Amino acid sequence: MNTVIRKLIAKELHVNRLLVGIGVVAGIGSTVVAAFGPVGFNIGALTWLSTIIGMGVILSLYGIMNERKEHALEFVMSLPLSVAGYVRAKMIGLVLCFFITWSVSVAAALVLVFAKDSVPDGIAPYLLLLSVFMLANFGVVLGGTMLARNEGTTTAIVIITNMGVTLFMFIVAPMRGIREFMWATAPVWNSTFWAVLGCELAVLVISLTLPLLIVARRRDFL
């Protein structure tokens, strides 16, 4: 990978370090809170969800729109890289930022599930599906923001994908193959699980690669 792209990815991590740090702390912290009884669990779970979703929204909006708004895009495009290179650097950089918070938070949540007896281990598959869903969700928000030409479209994307999380919970939780095993003492990894996981990963991959193809073809990048 060429130097400029690598440097831009490093820049993305550097510029967002405070945000990612807060996300990591919030992700772990909310898991700790969730360990304290049913009330704590509700508060912790809600905070945990908000942290991950919020991180995704802020990273996409701030990471992409800000550069455009602040006219910093011209500076970046004066560097020796192509439009495709820019898109690649941006996407990889922001995904890495998100991934740090996401992976730490998910790991913490899994630790809680397996360590705490009052939380049934059977919920692990559902937890993973929810987590990967949010990762795919981020991919869609990021990809959409990259393609969007104005703030209105971006806001619409953010609103719609936020509703998606709720939809997920309503659609996947009652699914046959998930519902029966959510409260079991041991996790069940069945075909339903793998099918849903497969879909989520496909969405993730598509949402991240599509902008690359489309934006690179645009003739008026600036």
Add this chain to the structure above:
Amino acid sequence: MTDKHIEMHGVRKSYRFFTLDDLSLDLAPGEVMGFVGPNGAGKSTTLRLAMGLVAPDAGEIRVLGQPMPAASAIAKREVGYVSADMHLLPNATLGWHMDFVKSIYPGWDAGYAAALVKRFNLRPGQNARSLSLGERIKAVLLLTLARRPRLLVLDEPTTGLDPVARHEVITEFMDVLHDDSRSILFSSHNTVDVERISDRITFIDRGRLVESSNKEDFLDRWRRIQLQLPEGAALPALPDLVSRNQDGRFVTLVTDQFSDGFAALLAPHVREVQRMSLEEIFVANVMRHREVRGS
């Protein structure tokens, strides 16, 4: 093939309310080209096309031998681009930007960069957000000049600079010319600077090229001539007039094809022959085109 730094042939770019049409331009190494025209004439668009930031609808563009925008990533290794509305990355300091640019370009001259920081009166610890207009432009110029690019493409680089800063900046541009393998293309509303440091001047108006010539020849061709006609006399038929103004017996002519022959035609009536500044030529040229277009 050719060693020109910039070549544009028949370039066309259409926007909803504006079209840049049939633009041909070339820049040789060692040259400074001043690019002038009214606001909205297409200067920024032309410079963006040269940098591969937008793709033309028709025509060919080559920069440092590379086709644009296809090979823009390669060309940009040796081209420095500065535009007046360029901003640094938010939430980072000038010092961070210097390290960032240094890590990307092998040609970075740290000593020169440090000298420029002093000369431009900047501080590496300054946050990008806190820079004033003038400081911001000087910062971007610093980041570009310090890596000694072969070609400089500058879009109104002296905007918002006070006279001292302008002098410092122009001095650095001229310093580039010690090396006859480097060149500069710059657009500016500051006709005094353009007139002074350009080897060639290119004029653009409403998306079309009006003129592109050697500066000295260009300035030599334009004159304002004050005449006083005797009672009842009329002017001889004159070709190539840009404008003509009559106030009783006093006539003021502007021509862009001045020659000794031209002067001879008018000899007995001439009160004064004046050279024109680039600013005056600019205005006369644009006014003439507007009249012709009937606007």
Add this chain to the structure above:
Amino acid sequence: MYSGINISQTDARPMYLQIMEQIRARVAAGDWPPGKELPSIRALAAALNVSVITIKRAYLDLENEGVIVTRHGKGSFVADANGLAGELKEAQLQEHLEQAAGIGRQLGLTSEELAKRLRRALESK
């Protein structure tokens, strides 16, 4: 070395003429003696913040006047023409004499009276 050369923005004369005049003055005064190497075109352009093409034109015209000589690949030098500085001084003297004659006539002096005044001026120096 050439920091004294100046281009005036308010001078109506073109830049190349201003440069030529200042170089000629230095040659005439002897500050730039015959054989002295002139700054390279690019060096002078950078020092004066003036386009290369303007310096080129000045040097070309100075060469046509015989004030300087350009050796291809080596640079430009103040011409070694015998008494070239003298030629310039000759031109200066002629100009001053014609001016004096003109003023003398305006004052109504005769040629003899004017010649007497000139002799007195020579004696006092």
